[in-house]
Amino acid sequence: MKGVRFWGTRGSLPVSLTADDLRRRLVTAVTRASGKTFTTKPEVEAFVDDLGFAIAGTYGGRTSCVELMPGGDEFVLCDLGSGVRSFGRAVFERHGSINPHVYHVFLSHAHWDHIMGLPFFAPAFVPGNRIHIYGGHPDLEAALRRQQEPPSYPVDFASMRADIDFVHLEPERRYDIAGMAVTALRQPHPGDSYGYRFESGGRSVVYSTDSAHDPSDTDAASLFVEFFRDADLVIFDAMYSLAEETSTDSDWGHSNNIAGVELCQAAGVRHLCLFHHKPDADDTTLANMLDETRQLEELTRSGQALQISVAYDGLTIPL
Numbered sequence: 001m002k003g004v005r006f007w008g009t010r011g012s013l014p015v016s017l018t019a020d021d022l023r024r025r026l027v028t029a030v031t032r033a034s035g036k037t038f039t040t041k042p043e044v045e046a047f048v049d050d051l052g053f054a055i056a057g058t059y060g061g062r063t064s065c066v067e068l069m070p071g072g073d074e075f076v077l078c079d080l081g082s083g084v085r086s087f088g089r090a091v092f093e094r095h096g097s098i099n100p101h102v103y104h105v106f107l108s109h110a111h112w113d114h115i116m117g118l119p120f121f122a123p124a125f126v127p128g129n130r131i132h133i134y135g136g137h138p139d140l141e142a143a144l145r146r147q148q149e150p151p152s153y154p155v156d157f158a159s160m161r162a163d164i165d166f167v168h169l170e171p172e173r174r175y176d177i178a179g180m181a182v183t184a185l186r187q188p189h190p191g192d193s194y195g196y197r198f199e200s201g202g203r204s205v206v207y208s209t210d211s212a213h214d215p216s217d218t219d220a221a222s223l224f225v226e227f228f229r230d231a232d233l234v235i236f237d238a239m240y241s242l243a244e245e246t247s248t249d250s251d252w253g254h255s256n257n258i259a260g261v262e263l264c265q266a267a268g269v270r271h272l273c274l275f276h277h278k279p280d281a282d283d284t285t286l287a288n289m290l291d292e293t294r295q296l297e298e299l300t301r302s303g304q305a306l307q308i309s310v311a312y313d314g315l316t317i318p319l
Helices: 021-034 042-051 083-097 140-146 216-227 241-245 257-267 283-300
Strands: 004-009 065-069 075-078 102-108 129-133 163-168 175-176 180-187 193-200 204-208 233-239 271-277 308-310 316-318
Touching: 021 129, 042 257, 102 233, 129 140, 180 283, 193 233, 204 216, 216 257, 233 257, 257 271, 271 283, 283 308
Parallel strands: 075 102, 102 129, 129 163, 204 233, 233 271, 271 308
Antiparallel strands: 004 065, 004 316, 065 075, 175 180, 180 193, 193 204
């Protein structure tokens, strides 16, 4: 496993920066630049870097889509949120639009934010491409076809010219797919979701989104600790802070940053990446969550340090 690239990191629905958001950032940057003189491009770049990610960057607004890079000529994705559109365009830019490829897609579940990108996934319309869609739900094909039926969408699923098939995976059974050992785990979420553990070349990645974690359920916690055990990277649903989750009236089936730290520390994970960001969590909120989560990890650390990051659209994590 060479690494992971994030094409979409939001939950529930896509969001974007507004004109007011951008204006506030520009005002902040210009204000901080007052009295400074820049004579070279590297000086400007260094100043921008010092502004901090919440001003100089953005965590993005596309919904869930993560690319795994196990090596080889075949592509591997987790989920088909709106981020898959950008992934498809990048494939065309690198390899051309007519060269056939094989795509392996692992779906956590069929809620809209995780499948809404498929109608805009250009490689699905190219003859010769092969797309294998895996999941633990038996009705994934029906769900993907239904979202493109009238009156919801003007282009029917049958218009896709790629060879698309669906493979049902049994939870907690090991499969060999695309040069990786793959294991699925059923997770607590309305209608269930499935997390995936991928192992290849001595590296392991866990994709675990849309999953609730009850701190009083020790049996469930033990199951996840073993699923995460010694992983190089765990991509974890931290849609809420702990305070937000405990004050929410309804159980939406999501988790928080605190649970991610506790489970990953118990499992000996090397890197925790917080994922599936709430739509109304702006860049400052997410940057603050990263700082707070790192502080918590340091205070509760009893063994090796757990690296922590917050996923953003375009982030690449080498393994």
